[in-house]
Amino acid sequence: xxxxxxxxxxxxxxxxxxxxxxxxxxxxxxxxxxxxxxxxxxxxxxxxxxxxxxxxxxxxxxxxxxxxxxxxxxxxxxxxxxxxxxxxxxxxxxxxxxxxxxxxxxxxxxxxxxxxxxxxxxxxxxxxxxxxxxxxxx
Numbered sequence: 001x002x003x004x005x006x007x008x009x010x011x012x013x014x015x016x017x018x019x020x021x022x023x024x025x026x027x028x029x030x031x032x033x034x035x036x037x038x039x040x041x042x043x044x045x046x047x048x049x050x051x052x053x054x055x056x057x058x059x060x061x062x063x064x065x066x067x068x069x070x071x072x073x074x075x076x077x078x079x080x081x082x083x084x085x086x087x088x089x090x091x092x093x094x095x096x097x098x099x100x101x102x103x104x105x106x107x108x109x110x111x112x113x114x115x116x117x118x119x120x121x122x123x124x125x126x127x128x129x130x131x132x133x134x135x136x137x138x
Contacts, residue, residue, distance in 0.1 A: 042067075042086075042090060043093065046090065046093045046094065046097060046099075047097075049097065049099055050097050050098065050099065054099060055098070055099060055100060056099065056100040056101075056102050056123070056125065057094065057099055057100075057101065057102060058101075058102040058103070058104050058105055058106065059083070059087055059090070059101065059102075059103075059106050059110060059114075060105055060106045060107070060110065061105045062105070064078075064079040064080070066084060066086050066087075067083065067084055067086055067087035067090055068080065068082070068083050068084060068087045068106050068107070068110045069081070069082060069106065069107040069109060069110055070105060070106060070107060071105055071106060071107045071108070072105065078107060078109060080109075081109050082107065082109035082110050082112060082113040083110055083113040083114070083117075087110075087113075088113070088117065091113075091114065091117055091118060092117075095118060095119045095120055098120075100120050100121065100122075100123065101114050101118055101120065101122055102122075102123055102124065102125050103122050103123070103124045104123075104124050104125050111124075
């Protein structure tokens with residue numbers, strides 16, 4: 001990517017480097033998914049996330065979990081048809097705590113639920129629905 005920036009916008013390489021350093025700090029305060037909760041209760045975990053600096057979290061990753069359907073579950077079949085009832089509770093708590101719900105890796109139905117129910121924006125921070133030719137060649 002640095003090579004492409006240098007080729008298309010030589011004056012922006014330093015800015016790109018600064019952006020990368022700032023991005024590293026930002027993405028250290030996010031969870032990929034909350035599916036494997038290392039606490040007795042996800043509510044206990046959610047309450048301490050802001051103190052840990054977490055500001056964004058996904059709901060699912062490679063497989064369905066107690067909160068949501070994944071876009072890549074090996075079964076190829078939805079479990080909940082979007083967010084589970086527990087996932088909807090988690091979303092409310094995340095919204096209350098100021099944690100942004102990330103739709104990456106979740107099913108299309110989860111994205112629909114998040115867009116309908118969330119009081120915050122819903123990014124897709126790490127997402128490709130299908131491998132794009134440009135992404136495959138870079």
